[in-house]
Amino acid sequence: MLILLVALTIGEYFIGKYAPYWWAPLLAVALLKAFFVVRDFMHIGRVFAGEEEEVH
Amino acid sequence: MSTGTATLADYQRRTFTNRLGLWLFIASDAFVFIGLFAARFYLYGANFRPELSQEVGLVVTAVLGISSYFAYRGEVAMRFGDTKAYFRSTLITIVLGILFLIGVVGVEWQIAPFGPDHDALWSLFYTMTGFHAFHVLTGVIFLGIVYRNARKGLYDAERHWPVEAAAIYWHFIDVVWFFFYPALYLIGVPPL
Numbered sequence: 001m002l003i004l005l006v007a008l009t010i011g012e013y014f015i016g017k018y019a020p021y022w023w024a025p026l027l028a029v030a031l032l033k034a035f036f037v038v039r040d041f042m043h044i045g046r047v048f049a050g051e052e053e054e055v056h
Numbered sequence: 057m058s059t060g061t062a063t064l065a066d067y068q069r070r071t072f073t074n075r076l077g078l079w080l081f082i083a084s085d086a087f088v089f090i091g092l093f094a095a096r097f098y099l100y101g102a103n104f105r106p107e108l109s110q111e112v113g114l115v116v117t118a119v120l121g122i123s124s125y126f127a128y129r130g131e132v133a134m135r136f137g138d139t140k141a142y143f144r145s146t147l148i149t150i151v152l153g154i155l156f157l158i159g160v161v162g163v164e165w166q167i168a169p170f171g172p173d174h175d176a177l178w179s180l181f182y183t184m185t186g187f188h189a190f191h192v193l194t195g196v197i198f199l200g201i202v203y204r205n206a207r208k209g210l211y212d213a214e215r216h217w218p219v220e221a222a223a224i225y226w227h228f229i230d231v232v233w234f235f236f237y238p239a240l241y242l243i244g245v246p247p248l
Contacts, residue, residue, distance in 0.1 A: 002125045009121060013114050016242025023102035026238040034231045041128045041227045047079050 001040055008033050064214055071217045078221055082228050085191075089232045092184045096239050099176050105239075106181045107169055107246035116159035117237045120192075123152030124230040127199075131223040137213035139206065146203050149226065153196040160189050177247075184236055191229050198222045 012029040015022055038044050130145030164185070172182035202222045205211065211219055 002122070005121050005125070006118070009114070009117055012238060012242060013110070016238065017110060020105070020243060020245050021102060023238075023243045026242055027235075030234045030238055033234045037124065037227050037231050037234070041124060042224050042231075044079075047075055 001036065004036065005033055067215050067217075071220075074217055074221070078224060082224070085228070086232070088187070089235075092180070092187065093235055093239055096180055096184065099180065100244065103244045104177065104247045105241065105244040106177055108164065108181075108241055109167060110241055112159060112164050112167075113237060113241035116156050116164070117233065119152050119159060120156045120230050120233050123149045123156065124227050126152065127223045127226040131216075131219055134206070134211060134216045134219045135213060142206060142219070143203070146199055146206075150196055150199050150203070153192055153199070153226075157189055157192055157196070160185050181240060184240065188229070188232060188236060191232070195222075195226050195229050198225060 008029050012026055015026055015029070126145045126149045130142045130149060133139070133141035133145060165182070168178075168181075170178045172179050199222050202218045205218065206216075
């Protein structure tokens, strides 16, 4: 996960450096990074898991 | 024994409610950041950005991203009862958060060619980075308080909602920067 985020960040850095008008791919990379963090680090699935599943 | 089980069940029910409340707060807080993000593109489109050091931008972005990873590791460690790993990861997260603040406020703001009163673009730059930096500062304080409470032995593998909450808040700050970084540092070129 960390490697993926680092790779995406380096990728967007070079897009920004050499193609600064490519706003769509840059925002797509930001969305992709946000998706992974919200899903895997912030565990958004737990919010929708329901109270019954929370109580073991 | 049955009392202990009931108490744990109550704690987990409360955690579910607390988690919902935290996500509602994050959603409402996100709207402020979305407003700032939209204002940047409404005023300057995708053609212009402030004249900033892209190297500093990359470094602070990497620092915040890595700090998010350690916040995650700390939370997972606490969930498995490994408090030693939790302390280590949380300390690294706090240090990286402070480094991010130094990078933005102590370096980027100092080397920026203009102040916030120059024009709307620079005003927006300082507002966006300042508002975000304030969240980073509160995140560092939040992590510090939870760290101190963990040192007192207040949390364990089954009862550690504040640890999870601090980590989620920290990741939220990271996610906001995912969008601010290209908006301020990468998209467009500095105006002549």
